[in-house]
Amino acid sequence: MSTLSPLQEKRYHRNTQLPGVGDEGQLKLLQSSVLVVGAGGLGSPAAYYLAAAGIGRLGIADGDVVELSNLQRQILHFTADIGRPKVMSAADKLVALNPDCHVVTHHCAVTAENAADMVSQYDLVIDATDNFPSRFVLNKACLVTNKPFIHAAVLSMAGRVMTILPNQGPCLRCVFREPPAPSAKTTFELGVLGATPGLAACIQASEAIKYLLGLGDLLVNRLLIFDALAMSFEVVEVLRDTDCPDCGSGAQI
């Protein structure tokens, strides 16, 4: 595929008009692959925008099924999907949205055993998980396979995003060394406004497309942290730590 078809010219017109994109950039997106780990509050909008933008191959990894309590924020899933695997529900919507997007489903949790193999099949990885053990596994797998890893986490009406390029800036564990204490409250106790992961995921999707097209400035060495209640967005400088257990001088990679 070396040129856009007439239908693609039309579908992606507002992409190709963007500075630095053009037909060439769109073709690059159509030849790119992204793995979205988690098909929930972050994964739904992130995958929606990536599929709509014309990412050619989109992997969705999630071991869960759709539950009623997911639907106030996990916008890929509909009421009729309750009980279905999230990856199947997600694939239906994404392919219906854009037939150019080949969706690959991974109906499983990400583990230390399968992460590196899964991650290695894609150009870039989106952290749309809801727990730190999974994030740490992905962080390590992305360091080992040298894949960009776009982290986000949310709670209540707050969230943060950070882009990790192996060896070019801090990794997740440079900044967040240990998982939160087991007593730390979660979205189950504190709630989460559906639009909050939406905000974070839209930033993740923007970062992914910028990386794939080599555009702009990424959230590398910078942590974007926001509070939608105060409607305050702050950028915090974050630096690589030579003592980091995952990417520091003593790390086992």
Added chain:
Amino acid sequence: MHIELRVYTGLEKYVGVRHGEMTTVAIDGTLTIADLLHRFDIPPAEVTSALVNGRHKELDYRLQDKDRVSLFPPVGGG
């Protein structure tokens, strides 16, 4: 000596500042990050990461003049 402190995502109420707003803290003698949390009555369990000048530090780190300290509570949902 003094340090710059910024807190996020629910820690504001302990320090009496807005999200990410910088406040200057005067220090006499030595003060660790753990002492700093104690001074503002911030429960250590509510701080999952402390950065000093952009780098991760443990709670026993002794603060230096003009250090820029950022404190983050646990946020792990998705």
